[in-house]
Each structure stands twice: as structure tokens, then as C-alpha cells.
Amino acid sequence: MRGIGRLLSAAAALLPVVAIAVVGGPGPASAAAAPSIVVSDGVTQPVFGYADAVRERLFIDSTFDSDRDGLRDIIAFDVIRPRATLDGLKVPVIMDASPYYSTLCRGNEGECKADLDGDGLLEKWPLFYDNYFVPRGYAVILLDMVGTNKSTGCPTTNANEDNLSAKQAINWLNGRAVARNAAGQAVTADWHNGKSAMIGKSYDGSLAMATAVTGVKGLTTVVPISGPTEYYDYVRSNGVITRGNSYVAFLANAVTNPERRAYCQPTRDRIAAEDGDEHGDYTAFWNERSYVKKVPNMTASVLLYHGLNDDNVRPDHFSKFWYALAENNIPRKLWLSQEGHVDPFDSRRAVWVSTLHRWFDFWLHGVANGIMDEPRVDIERAADVWETHADWPVPGKADTEVFLQPGAGGAGGLTLVPAAQPATASFQDNPTQSQNTMILNPDAVQPNRLAFLSAPLTAPLHISGTPVVQLRVTADQTDTNLGAILVDYGTAERVNHRASGEGIITLETQDCWGESSPTDDGCYRQTQKRVATSDVELVTKGIQDAQNRQSIRTAVPLVPGQAYNYSFPMLPEDYVFAPGHRIGVIIVGSYPQYSSQADQSRANLNVALKTSNIVLPVVGGTAAAHAAGL
CATH class of the missing domain: 3.40.50 (Rossmann fold)
Structure with missing residues (x-):
């Protein structure tokens, strides 16, 4: 053959x-x-x-x-x-x-x-x-x-x-x-x-x-x-x-x-x-394994789905592709769920099958069903609570700088714990520190992290897009890593995407979707959302090799004692911080639960305050941030 x-x-x-x-x-x-x-x-x-x-x-x-x-x-x-x-x-x-x-x-x-x-x-x-x-x-x-x-x-x-x-x-x-x-x-x-x-x-x-x-x-x-x-x-x-x-x-x-x-x-x-x-x-090696840069070649429309809490194929995969689709005016729709690496057939089955049916009817059979006239984006805000938007990031989003402040005395912003007035804040990289140690007990001083907290929010704060961390850091070694975590401190019922099933429970009952033959039926086990009440939610995170501060293509060793500017994206999100909750930004060196190879330099790191910040994609921009108390 x-x-x-x-x-x-x-x-x-x-x-x-x-x-x-x-x-x-x-x-x-x-x-x-x-x-x-x-x-x-x-x-x-x-x-x-x-x-x-x-x-x-x-x-x-x-x-x-x-x-x-x-x-x-x-x-x-x-x-x-x-x-x-x-x-x-x-x-x-x-x-x-x-x-x-x-x-x-x-x-x-x-x-x-x-x-x-x-x-x-x-x-x-x-x-x-x-x-x-x-x-x-x-x-x-x-x-x-x-x-x-x-x-x-x-x-x-x-x-x-x-x-x-x-x-x-x-x-x-x-x-x-x-x-x-x-x-x-x-x-x-x-x-x-x-x-x-x-x-x-x-x-x-x-x-x-x-x-x-x-x-x-x-x-x-x-x-x-x-x-x-x-x-x-x-x-x-x-x-x-x-x-x-x-x-x-x-x-x-x-x-x-x-x-x-x-x-x-x-x-x-x-x-x-x-x-x-x-x-x-x-x-x-990675060029042929890159699709984003090749989007201008596309003629096909796209119905894109991703879990915002997918820690296998992380959300930056959908966002970079989505941004490129928008730049090239590719016809498109997007679903974003609260689950992890879960198929929409197992997270929103009936609506997904209906949407997929109408999508294929329109694009493949030419059935005029109006699907392209509907809102472009569906987002799951809480377990089985969905909302629609005209696009993603949600229209009205504006990148908003929120500074990492040294201490009390000014309104708004994110304040170092404990509140003080230093020009820099210091910590030591710890390549074995767990993620829970990083984000829990934010009011406690720990030697291997910096914690910055907002006051309790006075209004909802909606972020939609890709946050960016901007730090000015001095290290005493030629190499280190930098990690950042955005955290919601506040009690709420949430999709438990970190437990078994990545946010769903598979049931024993079945429902059927389609016709059957003697050897193949169209029946599948049903699911329900796994939810839990928790006091802390890791919203998003980011990491960078300090030697790749200029480019991911070239590593340049650090000069010990010299300050450098770092700017790196966190994973994209669409999240609403509730009134009364506190926003936290945790700065660490190595992040072993995000990377397979923690840096072993154990560098001592100094972060320049007032000039370091996080850029949040806030729906409503600065006015909304100020209304929430930031």
C-alpha cells in the first residue's frame, strides 16, 4: 500500500x-x-x-x-x-x-x-x-x-x-x-x-x-x-x-x-x-509546535472551550490563540468554565450538545439558525451559573496598575505584611516550599515569601484578561526564579477543581445522546459539579526564570547585587472578587508546584517597593478599582 x-x-x-x-x-x-x-x-x-x-x-x-x-x-x-x-x-x-x-x-x-x-x-x-x-x-x-x-x-x-x-x-x-x-x-x-x-x-x-x-x-x-x-x-x-x-x-x-x-x-x-x-x-524545536503565529493562515471558524482552572493545559493556551483569532478577524465563539481539564460534555452537557449541533448545522449544512448573532462568549461564574458577554476579555476591561506598597498610611493598593515603611522587602528563595505554605496565613510573616494584601473590598472587582507582574528585584546569585500568585481571601462556595475529577463527580446514572446499534449505544454517565466552601481561592499565578528576563530565547546571568526589572504574565482569568474579600499577591522565588525543576540557588532577594506592581485587567478600569477600595 x-x-x-x-x-x-x-x-x-x-x-x-x-x-x-x-x-x-x-x-x-x-x-x-x-x-x-x-x-x-x-x-x-x-x-x-x-x-x-x-x-x-x-x-x-x-x-x-x-x-x-x-x-x-x-x-x-x-x-x-x-x-x-x-x-x-x-x-x-x-x-x-x-x-x-x-x-x-x-x-x-x-x-x-x-x-x-x-x-x-x-x-x-x-x-x-x-x-x-x-x-x-x-x-x-x-x-x-x-x-x-x-x-x-x-x-x-x-x-x-x-x-x-x-x-x-x-x-x-x-x-x-x-x-x-x-x-x-x-x-x-x-x-x-x-x-x-x-x-x-x-x-x-x-x-x-x-x-x-x-x-x-x-x-x-x-x-x-x-x-x-x-x-x-x-x-x-x-x-x-x-x-x-x-x-x-x-x-x-x-x-x-x-x-x-x-x-x-x-x-x-x-x-x-x-x-x-x-x-x-x-x-x-518549538516553532513547528506553535500554532498561534500561524493563525493568519486560517480560514476555518472556531468554537473554543477551556477550563479556567485547567492545570494540565493551562489557560494561557486558549488566551494566546483567542487573541490571535481576534487580531485576524476569524469567526469565533468561546466557552470558559470553572472546571479543570474537563470536556464540556461532562460539565454542561445539554447546552453544549445543543450549541455544538447548531454550530455544525450553521457552518457545515448552511442552516440559518442565528448562532453567530448571539453573544460571543459564555463564562461560568460559579457552579452551573453561566453568563454571556459580547467578547473576551469582557468589554470595558482596562489594564490597571495596583502598586505593592510598603505599609499603612495610604488608601487603597496592596500593602506588605507586616505594614512598615522600608524601601525594599527581602526574602529567601526556598525550592521546597509548598504552595499551601505560600498562600495560607497571609497575615503571618514568613522568610520565603512576601505577602501583599488589600483591605476588605467595598465593591465587586471583576478582572478579565491576563494580569502582568512588574517587579524590580536584586539577587545575590547569578540565577533564580520568580513566582507570583494572585489570591482571593474570603469565604465562598466554589467549584472544587483541585479534588479528584477536576471539578466534577461522575455518577452511576446515564443519559443518552443519539441513536444506538447492537454494539454501540449513545448513553453516557452523568456528572455533577463538585463544590466546597473554602476561605481561600488561588485565582491565578505566574513564573519566570530570572535569566530569561529579556527573552525566552536567550538566558543572561544576573550580576549579584544589581537590580533588574522583571515583567511576566500570569495565567489569564475571568474572576470576580466579592465585597468583603481581600485580594492578595504573594511573591516567591521557586514555585515547585508550578515547575518541575526548582532553582537551587536559594538566592536572597530584595524587591523594590513602590515601583513594583501588578497590572490587573479590571472591567471598568481605575474607576472600578477605586470603587472597590484598591
């Missing part, structure tokens, strides 16, 4: 037109020769079967050789489509490209692909997309990323080979590549209407964005769920290594089928040799 991936030279045909039967619409129904989708109440209806749907497994030659064996890798994918496509129905595609279908598997219930009878076709399809959307006139493709499951080659953890895997199928759907079945026969997508979507959580979400930023024709929309957008930011933060050594190679191993891990060892060795773990700086 090698060599089957030559591009077709024929000119692209015009996109086919799908007939739409509108139930209850004006005028008589037209008698169409071919079957058509049915739209009622503004959405496509489940008028096609699921148990009798056409199922295929296809293979396509890629344009790359990830394992460097001299042969192009083969990408495998499974297709399910309405049987009516055999009679002329033209349908769009919803694709979930993933490295996980035979290893970690997908969804809250860990569903794997399964060929139960050994005929080379799937009987069990992970997730609900097939059960729900195939009866409504969609095809679903589950694609095995290079080096995983039925695809050949070796995973490269978001390098070009991973990133281009799904593009091969998009090209095939649009007549620009050849796919074959297991018998070696060429198969065409003559049932396709020319429009495709990609969707997926985490790694799958990154593959959706990676495909979109190639600008491939025929990819109409993407729905990335909690996916990395800058792989440097997944394992680094401003020069600090935040995950273990050789993590990129480690993840490549985790998604490789166990029987192929020894074979792919040379590929992982090459990755580990190039990742720059010895310094943590940004190098060319």
Missing part, C-alpha cells in the same frame, strides 16, 4: 449542493431525486439510521516519514456515514483526529475503538459524535494520528508529522489525495459535500488547531477543547521547565502502542536530544 498518496492532478470540482427539506416552512415541499436532510425547529433532525450506517476503514499515504525508514507513513481512519449517502445524499464530515484510540482512549469513560468481530471495521466508536450526528446527516471520521493504533510511523508530539496527519484526510475528502481500503482498492468521497469540521479535547484539540493553521481548503470549522496551542508553554513557562525532563519524548511513548514502543525508541531519542531541557529556552 506504499506510494498510494500521490496528489490527484484533476482540477477541483464545484462543491455539491445539498437539498434541505424544511418541515413547517413556507411553500410546498419539493420532490428531490436524492435524499436530503430535514430541518425542523432550526436544527437538523435524526431522520437517517445509525445501526445501518456505512462503516469503512481507509488508508492514505502521508507526505512524511516520521520513523525515517525511507517510506512514507500511512494514516488510517474510520468513517461512518448515513446509508442514504449510497443514494446520493451529500454530507459534511466531523473528524476527531487522536493519538489515543488504542492507548488512553477517549471521554470520561475511557472508550477505545473496537473491532469486535475482526472484520476490519469498528463496532464500537468512542464518544457521542457518531451516535448523535450521523442520524442528522453527517459523516464522522475518527483518525489515528501518525504512529498510533492502525497508522504507521512514530508519534512526534505535535511536530509536523503529528500536525499534518489529519490534513491527509481533508485532502482526500476534497479530491486532492487517494485513499484505499484494506484490499488496496481506491475509494473516493463522492458522498462529501465539501465541508468538514474537526473537534477534540486535549491532544485531539491541538491536532484540530494544527490542521486549521495550515489553511487547508475544505476545513470549514474547528472545535478545540482544552488543547495546547504553544507546546513550549505546555512544558515551559518563561524559561522555567514546568514538566519533567524529556517530557515531549515521554508523551510520544505514552501514545504509542506498547508493541511498537521499542521500534520508536530512536524517534524519541531524537526528540529528547533536541528539546533543550538543559536550559529551558525557546529554540527552533
